[in-house]
Amino acid sequence: MTKLYAFVLASLFLTLTPVTSKGQTSDVPETVAVHHGPVTLHAMVWRPHGSGPFPAILLNHGSGRSREQLEHLGPYERNAETLGPVFSRHGYVFLYLFRHGVGTSSDQGANAFDLMNKESAEHGPDARNTLQLRLLENRDMDDALSGLKFLRALPYVDARNIALVGHSFGGSLTVLLAEREPNLRAVVVFSGAGTSFDRSPALQARLLTAIDRIATPVFFIHAENDYSLSSGKVLDARREQNGKPHRLKIYPPIGKTVDDGHDFIHLGVKIWEADVFAFLDENMRR
Numbered sequence: 001m002t003k004l005y006a007f008v009l010a011s012l013f014l015t016l017t018p019v020t021s022k023g024q025t026s027d028v029p030e031t032v033a034v035h036h037g038p039v040t041l042h043a044m045v046w047r048p049h050g051s052g053p054f055p056a057i058l059l060n061h062g063s064g065r066s067r068e069q070l071e072h073l074g075p076y077e078r079n080a081e082t083l084g085p086v087f088s089r090h091g092y093v094f095l096y097l098f099r100h101g102v103g104t105s106s107d108q109g110a111n112a113f114d115l116m117n118k119e120s121a122e123h124g125p126d127a128r129n130t131l132q133l134r135l136l137e138n139r140d141m142d143d144a145l146s147g148l149k150f151l152r153a154l155p156y157v158d159a160r161n162i163a164l165v166g167h168s169f170g171g172s173l174t175v176l177l178a179e180r181e182p183n184l185r186a187v188v189v190f191s192g193a194g195t196s197f198d199r200s201p202a203l204q205a206r207l208l209t210a211i212d213r214i215a216t217p218v219f220f221i222h223a224e225n226d227y228s229l230s231s232g233k234v235l236d237a238r239r240e241q242n243g244k245p246h247r248l249k250i251y252p253p254i255g256k257t258v259d260d261g262h263d264f265i266h267l268g269v270k271i272w273e274a275d276v277f278a279f280l281d282e283n284m285r286r
Helices: 067-073 076-089 112-123 125-137 139-153 169-180 201-213 230-242 258-262 269-284
Strands: 007-009 014-018 030-036 039-046 054-060 093-098 157-167 186-190 218-223 246-251
Touching (some): 054 139, 054 169, 112 125, 139 157, 169 186, 186 230, 186 269, 201 230, 218 230, 218 269, 246 269
Antiparallel strands (some): 007 014, 014 030
C-alpha cells in the first residue's frame, strides 16, 4: 500500500518528503521532494533489495541542455532511469537530485545552462565564467548539500559510506562538494567541466585548489571524443603530484559527435560499469 510520510531534520533546517512507497524493486525508483528554505527540489531514489544499511551515491548532473541536445540526448529523467537501476543492482542506494530548473525541478527557476548562456549573450564570456563559479559555490552547491543531507538521513543508508558521482558542470560541483565534505568514501567525475575548463582560468584555478584539499580517492573519466580532456588530465596530474589517491581513464570515442562523447556517462554504461564499480567497491566495501 502506498504511504505518504514526512520528517524534519531541524538541526539541518531540511525537510525531507518521500512521496511513494517502500518495498520497490531495484529498477523502480522512489520519487521524493527535498525542501530547503523556500526551495522544493525533486529527486529519484533507487535502492537495492533488502533492509540495509547500504552504501549510497549522490549523482550531480550537468548544468542543463539546449533544445537540440534534449532532442538528441533525451531529458534528464531518462538519464536518471538509465543510471539508477545499474547502481542499485550493484548494491548502492542511488539519489538523482534534479537541481534548480532541471527535470522535475524545472519549476524552481532557470537552470545553470540557461543562466550562463544569457549572461554570456548580454555581458560576454568573462561574465559567464564569473556566474558559473557563483552558481557552483552558492545556489547549485546548496542544492547538492541538501541532497547529500537527504541521502544521509534515509533509514536504509549507511550515512558513513557515501560517494559522489558527477557529470560535466556536476563534475565541477562534485569536486567542490568533496572539498567541503571530508568524510566521503569515493568521488567519480565524468566529463568534468568538459565545455568550460579550457575557457575559464578562474574555474581551472578553483578546481585545482579544491582537488589539493581532497583526501578521498578520485576517479576521472572521459570519452576520447569529449569536448575537452583537459580537466581530467590536469586534475589527475595534480593528484599524482600531491601523492593522493587518483585514477584517470580515457575511453575510446562513443557515438558520432562531441555531444555523444560528453554524454559518455549515459551512453557508455556497459563500457565503464566494471571499472567504476571496481573503484567504488574497493573504497566503500572494505
